[in-house]
Structure formats: structure tokens, C-alpha cells
Amino acid sequence: MAYKLDPLERSFGAVINEIDLVNIQDSDFDLLYSDWLKYALLIFPQQHLTNEEQIKFAKRFGEMEYDISELSNVKKDGSIRDPNNDDYVKMLKGNIEWHHDSTYMPIQAKGSVFTAHTVPSSGGETGWLDCRASYEALENEMKEKLKKLNAYHSYEYSQKDRYGHKSKEESEFSGYGFDVDPKPLRPLVKTHPETGIKCLTIGRHIYKIPGMEDEEARNLARELEEFSLSNKKWIYHHNWKKGDAVIWDNRCLMHQACPWNYQEPRIMFHSRIAGDKSSELALNH
Numbered sequence: 001m002a003y004k005l006d007p008l009e010r011s012f013g014a015v016i017n018e019i020d021l022v023n024i025q026d027s028d029f030d031l032l033y034s035d036w037l038k039y040a041l042l043i044f045p046q047q048h049l050t051n052e053e054q055i056k057f058a059k060r061f062g063e064m065e066y067d068i069s070e071l072s073n074v075k076k077d078g079s080i081r082d083p084n085n086d087d088y089v090k091m092l093k094g095n096i097e098w099h100h101d102s103t104y105m106p107i108q109a110k111g112s113v114f115t116a117h118t119v120p121s122s123g124g125e126t127g128w129l130d131c132r133a134s135y136e137a138l139e140n141e142m143k144e145k146l147k148k149l150n151a152y153h154s155y156e157y158s159q160k161d162r163y164g165h166k167s168k169e170e171s172e173f174s175g176y177g178f179d180v181d182p183k184p185l186r187p188l189v190k191t192h193p194e195t196g197i198k199c200l201t202i203g204r205h206i207y208k209i210p211g212m213e214d215e216e217a218r219n220l221a222r223e224l225e226e227f228s229l230s231n232k233k234w235i236y237h238h239n240w241k242k243g244d245a246v247i248w249d250n251r252c253l254m255h256q257a258c259p260w261n262y263q264e265p266r267i268m269f270h271s272r273i274a275g276d277k278s279s280e281l282a283l284n285h
Contacts, residue, residue: 002028005035010236011133012253013041021047021057021245029060036061036111037195040249041128041236048243049115051269058113058271061247065102065109065274071095072267074118083262087173090163095257097158097204098129098225101250101272104155104177104205106184106285109250110273116240118267123260126246127237128253131199134228135189143189146200149209150283151221152183157207183207184282188224192252193279199252200224228254240268251280 003019055067102109155177209217
């Protein structure tokens, strides 16, 4: 084997050692890609990738939704952002809720590469949840119910409205994804385009389910999320060390950020891999 792979004691995920992500050969990458589809989350300790190296690695997995974005509570001048009234910090706090990336965009993201550059003394972990395993464990009656249901996803609802963001003119945060119209409509159950495995597509960006009253829709979304969180084997939280890198499959995993002392710096970089239009385009786009 071209590298050392150790599966997590979970329904998903693996730690990869003895690999150089910067100079990985095509034959080794083909094996890595297969392992990514199998495990959905690959963790690469102590890679210390530069931004350019991270982008180059991410692009091996497909076209990019965006090359790289800094997720940080540190301003460009090195000072710490206001933990209570800064739009970037509001965005970071919103990410504490479980979600898939870009379900609120016309095309849902395929996956993401994430790297740690500065980590706090405690907290600030990232968690992932296996939506394949949680779907598979549902009662048949619920599976039948979900077959017919779709949900609208909105970042304007899940972030802007709930966290009180300032207008674009007043804020440093770009508001990426706030103004998508119409709000993307997606099945609550999707079939993974490469593995054929069914999984739930749920999380914080759901705000309406056609055919249901708002309260009923919220209750169903909450029920599915709580069920998905009911088995520890389906969840993994990574305690970051500086230099760590991960890649996850956004089509079948949800993720969340964990809080930390926002007076301490935390600097992460995120490269988002674009979804394939043939499988990730919303039903109404």
C-alpha cells in the first residue's frame, strides 16, 4: 500500500499516515480517491500545507466551488474579532449547528479540504456525522415517508435571519449564499452519485418542506437530526493540531464546528470542491 490507513472506530473515517499530499503520484491518488469514497472522511496529521498546496490537492478531487477561504476570528491586523458583535464570528458560531455545505446554493458541494494553522488551547474541534449510517438505520415506515419529501434550504434563514447579520455595506462578511433565489429544493434522501448508497440530506439550512406546515417541517427535521445523533458510532470529533489536514465527502456527511474561547485565535483554511451539476443541482434550478 502506498500509505498507512487506520480506520476510525466509527461507521466512517480513517487516519492516513506516511503520505506526502504535495507530491502524491497518480496511481496513489486513485487509491486515495477510492478510500475517500469508502470512508468519506480522511484525516492527514501534520501535513502543514501552504494555501497553494492545499488548493492543488483539493483540485485533484474536481472543479472548485472556491479555491480557499480563511475561517478565523483573527483580523488582518492580528487583533481578535469582537466575540459578540462581529459578522465573521456570527458565521463561525452558526457553523456550530450540524449542516452540509452549500445545500443552500443551486449546486451542493462535493467535498471540502480543511487545514489547521492556529488552534486554541481547548475546544474548536470539528465534528462529522455519517448520514449513510443514520439513513440505513431508520425504520422502514420512515424511509417510505421520506421517499416523497423534499426540503428548501436557505442560508438567509439559517444564518442571516437567525444571527442578525449587518447589511453587506456595513459588514466585512460577504454574505455568500444569502441571496440565492429561488431557495434550492432538495430531496431529504439522496443517492450518492458515485457509491449508490442512500443518505439523509438534512441539517440547519432546511427551512421549509412542501406539503407540511412550518412547525411540522421543523419537527421532522429535528427528529431526523436527533436520530442521526443518537449513535456515537456515527459521529467523530477531531481535536485539531497545527498542520492537520482533512478531506470529507459533503454528499454523505454533515459537519459542525465546536465552540472555543473566542478570545483565543483559531485560524483554519477551507477549500470547497464543487458538486457535479448532474447529481448536485437543486430540483428547482
